[in-house]
Amino acid sequence: MIEFLRDFQNMSMYLAYNTNVDAIIYLNEKHIQTLIKEFGAENVKKRMQEYPREINEPLDFVARLIHALKTGKPQSVPLMSYEVDKWFNSRFEHGVERIGGQVGIIANLLANLDFKKVIAYSPLLGKKQAEMFVRRDNLLYPVVENGKLILKKPLEAYKEDDPVKINRIFEFRAGMRFNLGNEVIEVPYSGRFIVACRSEEFARVETSSNFKPYLPEIGEMVDGAILSGYQGIRNHYTDGKNANYYLRKAKEDIKLLKKKKDVKIHVEFASIQDRDLRKKVIFNIFPLADSVGMDEAEIAHILSVLGYRDLSDRIFTYNRIEDTILGAKILLDELNLEVLQIHTIYYLMYITHRDNPLSEGDLLKSLEVGTTLAATRALLGDIKRPEDVKVGLNIPFNEKGEYVKLRLEEALSKMRTREYKIVITPTRIVKNPVSTVGLGDTISAGAFASYLSLLMRKGAY
Missing domain, CATH: 3.30.1110.20 (Adenosine kinase, small domain)
Structure with a gap:
């Protein structure tokens, strides 16, 4: 854990699009x-x-x-x-x-873990929202002044009229x-x-027209990007725009971020109730991402729109590891992902293709970073400094941990998995958490950041 925290001090991350007050x-x-x-x-x-x-x-x-x-x-x-x-x-x-929203939660987490630079972007930044970002020199908001990209502290960048x-x-x-x-x-x-x-003014997931041309520059200066908030998109807007318009803009953003450097993109998926909109997000955004994070309910929802209704129903009804693995294999292949990360109450899972440069042991270490950070947040309510993770390391893995490992071994012995690397770690569970909000975001951010740091250590990124 100490090695990862040292790596983080030399890493930068870009986050977009959703922030709010919880x-x-x-x-x-x-x-x-x-x-x-x-x-x-x-x-x-x-x-x-x-x-x-x-x-x-x-x-x-x-x-x-x-x-x-x-x-x-x-x-x-x-x-x-x-x-x-x-x-x-x-x-x-x-x-x-x-602070709420995936960008808000993750930005404060990474800044407090002493990342070199955390660039957090939201189309709207009102004063109350800006005040909820931690006041650290490494947490910055991008603005354009006199034709130049400038990174400012959120409290120096908010717009008085933004809701x-x-x-x-x-x-x-x-x-x-x-x-x-x-x-x-x-x-x-x-x-x-x-x-x-879901007021319409908050449902416009996009990058402002004056900042958008500078996304290639942002991509050059960061080690990874975490994108989220697509669940806020609507099918139709009062000005005549629709989901297709905003998804085209979102695809442009990812391509611009990767224009000068093939920066790794993680998409944090959240539940989308509308089936057609869910399908559009999956087919437009996921194929451009390298990594996606979700829980078991979300993987079932995605399988449903991909046409795997029976498997989706089994995951919802029985919650068996073998069904989740089968679903994860389908998503990894059909959506051309590099890595899929799934978080559940009792375990975290990574699935990648066999040619991934990280070993199963490396992937396991990355997942353990995620569950340790989440346990720390659950117990303390927040992570305010790197030293706080010592608390998480003292929280035991859940009582079903050994059962989870056994179920994984049984599943792998029965399934065709030679083309994949699949690892599971039990979660560390706090019996009386101060809060449960943001635990999935914390897991995904910690896992993605540690995944990148391992790739960099191996010279594979």
């Missing part, structure tokens, strides 16, 4: 029972069966929240109604406000019990339910 609400049994009483248990059950993909009225929110609590799995659902936004303000008080996106994060804890009519539900795992603001 307003965190810590749920308790009283919150939940009050909501069920207000809307009626039978109405909630009926709407749960309908499984709304968007929040257009309060009952949609309650139904998806109860579903998340029942399964104990983290979920994110877009909020489409301004009226419901006002309803939230009348029902819940924010416990904490902090700030606010997402509501409902944190829940394992062991919470409540009644849904005659059914008693106990939450199996700690997690979070995200009500993601």
Whole structure:
């Protein structure tokens, strides 16, 4: 771990596109029972069966929240109604406000780990958002002045008139019990339910026209780029633009970043409820990326739109390692990825082709960086300096770790995997986490950065 932290001090990373403010609400049994009483248990059950993909009225929110609590799995659902936004303000008080969005979370993490340079870009940068970035000399925002690219601290670069996106994060804890009519539900795992603001002004995933020509220069000065936020794109916009327009722009960005140097690109995938939009993002963005990170639910969603419905259903229903490996092989080959990283509650997985320059041992070390950073964040709530990772190293791997390794060995003995390198490490799990928001982003950022550092050590990048 110390070797990786030393490597990070000589590494630079570019991040785009999504930042927001996370307003965190810590749920308790009283919150939940009050909501069920207000809307009626039978109405909630009926709407749960309908499984709304968007929040257009309060009952949609309650139904998806109860579903998340029942399964104990983290979920994110877009909020489409301004009226419901006002309803939230009348029902819940924010416990904490902090930086959110994959770019915001990862930028602060990497800056606090003493990366040489972290360049974080978001199309909108309001003052409140700028104030939430850590005030470190290595965390910078790109601006163009007098025809030249300049890197400034976020607080020196914000725009007074830019709006700030606010997402509501409902944190829940394992062991919470409540009644849904005659059914008693106990939450199996700690997690979070995200009500993601999808106002149109925040749904334009693009690089500003004055900054875009300088992306080749950015690509030259960094060792890697982490791109995220594609889940915010809409099918249609009031000005006549559509998802195809913004995806073309996003593809241009990646090609420009790679124009002068073949910089490695990692895409952090997040759940996209709309099936057609999910398909467009997958086919347009993934083939241009070198690395992609996702959880097991997201891999199932992707397999579904690729036409592997039965396999997708098996992953959702049984969550077996062999099904996840089969799905990962399909994604790696059909989308021409260099490496796929999957994070689940109990394990992290890498799958690459056999000709990858890193050994299985190297890949395992990289995954262990990811789970150690995530455990540190879960226990402390944040990582503020490199020394904090000592805490994560003292957190044991989860109790199913040996079982996970055994299941991997069984799966590899039955499957055709000679063309691949597949490694799994158990996760380090904190029983009572301060927060679960951003743990997947932390895993992916730590794994991707350590993957790059290993490639550089071997002279393969």
